[in-house]
Amino acid sequence: MANTQAMCTSFKGELLVGHHNFGTGVTRGSTAADTFKAALYLASATVNASTTAFSATNEVSGTGYTSGGVTVTFGTAPSTSGTTAFVTPSASIAFSSVTLSTAFDAVLIYNSTQSNKAVSVHTFGSQTVTAGTFTLTMPVSDASTGLIRLA
Amino acid sequence: MIVTTTKGDMDDSLLDKREGSIDTSNESTNWVEYWHEGELVHRSVNMVLKRSVFAQGETQQI
Numbered sequence: 001m002a003n004t005q006a007m008c009t010s011f012k013g014e015l016l017v018g019h020h021n022f023g024t025g026v027t028r029g030s031t032a033a034d035t036f037k038a039a040l041y042l043a044s045a046t047v048n049a050s051t052t053a054f055s056a057t058n059e060v061s062g063t064g065y066t067s068g069g070v071t072v073t074f075g076t077a078p079s080t081s082g083t084t085a086f087v088t089p090s091a092s093i094a095f096s097s098v099t100l101s102t103a104f105d106a107v108l109i110y111n112s113t114q115s116n117k118a119v120s121v122h123t124f125g126s127q128t129v130t131a132g133t134f135t136l137t138m139p140v141s142d143a144s145t146g147l148i149r150l151a
Numbered sequence: 152m153i154v155t156t157t158k159g160d161m162d163d164s165l166l167d168k169r170e171g172s173i174d175t176s177n178e179s180t181n182w183v184e185y186w187h188e189g190e191l192v193h194r195s196v197n198m199v200l201k202r203s204v205f206a207q208g209e210t211q212q213i
């Protein structure tokens with residue numbers, strides 16, 4: 001047997017469920033899962049890895065769209081496989097009955113329970129919607145394609 | 152079939168339907184448009200995201 005330097009896979013999974021806190025100032029109100037939301041951003045916006053929280057600046061606007069976006073359903077708890085921890089929304093993210101005339105090309109997933117702190121940005125080809133529905137269908141939730149992965 | 156449009160609900164027999172799709176390494180997208188008298192009155196998009204966000208965890212040798 002030999003010892004092997006590694007970041008423990010269990011730790012990666014536990015990061016996704018809030019077990020570890022190396023800093024200060026974070027108070028969790030309960031053991032319940034947080035609420036996450038998805039907001040759409042204009043193609044002219046600059047949301048990226050530096051984004052720290054949801055902002056309405058350069059968010060899409062239009063008929064039927066509420067600033068802040070829609071709630072994301074994480075019905076399946078984060079999991080690990082191999083050395084990768086992952087989590088994926090368990091349902092599609094749908095913006096129904098909207099008219100979004102200005103091109104948008106990004107969605108920000110953020111934690112509305114924890115001061116709207118940013119989680120991830122996902123970009124795609126520019127789209128518009130007219131009196132219709134924009135649906136983001138999620139990939140298979142596994143270590144290779146899960147929407148959010150820590151490896 | 153009734154279609155929701157910018158002019159209210161309309162029967163699709165009155166509309167010109169256009170569909171399209173694109174498949175890239177990032178996404179697979181399908182859209183449907185309905186036009187009435189040369190005006191876009193409905194557009195819906197269904198997109199399957201293929202690319203996840205990925206963070207690599209590393210430990211430093213002590």
